Amino acid sequence: MAQSERFVDNYLGHLLGQANHALYKEFDERVRAAGLSPIEWRVLATLHDGEPLTVSQLAREVLSKQPTVTKLVQRMAEQGWVEMRADAADQRRTLVAVTAAGRRVVKPLVEEAKQHEARILRALGAMEKRTLRQLLEKLVAL
Structure with missing residues (x-):
């Protein structure tokens, strides 16, 4: 008897989560290092x-709650990576x-992130990459 297809196998939220995990799992190690x-x-x-962004704008951008980001940027300001004004x-x-100082910390990681993304997306053609980005931007704008 053939196994029936599971709900999550075609559920967009699950697929996006899996894609996000595939993109970040290796790079997350570099961030932590x-x-x-x-x-x-x-x-x-x-x-x-x-x-510069307000704390609430920044919270939306980094996908976190405002109180969490408020505490985080206070700690990051103490480290000299960001300033609050x-x-x-x-x-x-x-x-x-x-x-x-914050730029010095993040610049090499941004370059690594670009290279990592290029490696991950190597399996896609130029049109597929463009289409993927356009579709994701459309979903984000909803």
Whole structure:
């Protein structure tokens, strides 16, 4: 008797989770070897080449809760990787920016991440890569 197909085998959430795990499982070891936790990596990777973000914006970007990110950026500020400052447009908001020290920590990892992603996606053609990115961007925008 043939085994019936399991629900999770075609469930998009499961497939996306499996793809995420495949992409990060090896790279996560490099992040930890560099002395960063996965969330610290996400914070520095998010901030390293962009404008400062509010804590709430940063929490959304790194897929974490605001209180967790607030505590995290306070610790990262103590380490000198980020700085927190009042938003000139609204003194009630706090902006988080990467420091030069934070950039030095994250820059080699960003380069490694690009190489790692290229290795993982080598099995896909250029059109498939483009389509995959477009579809994922579309899902994220929902």
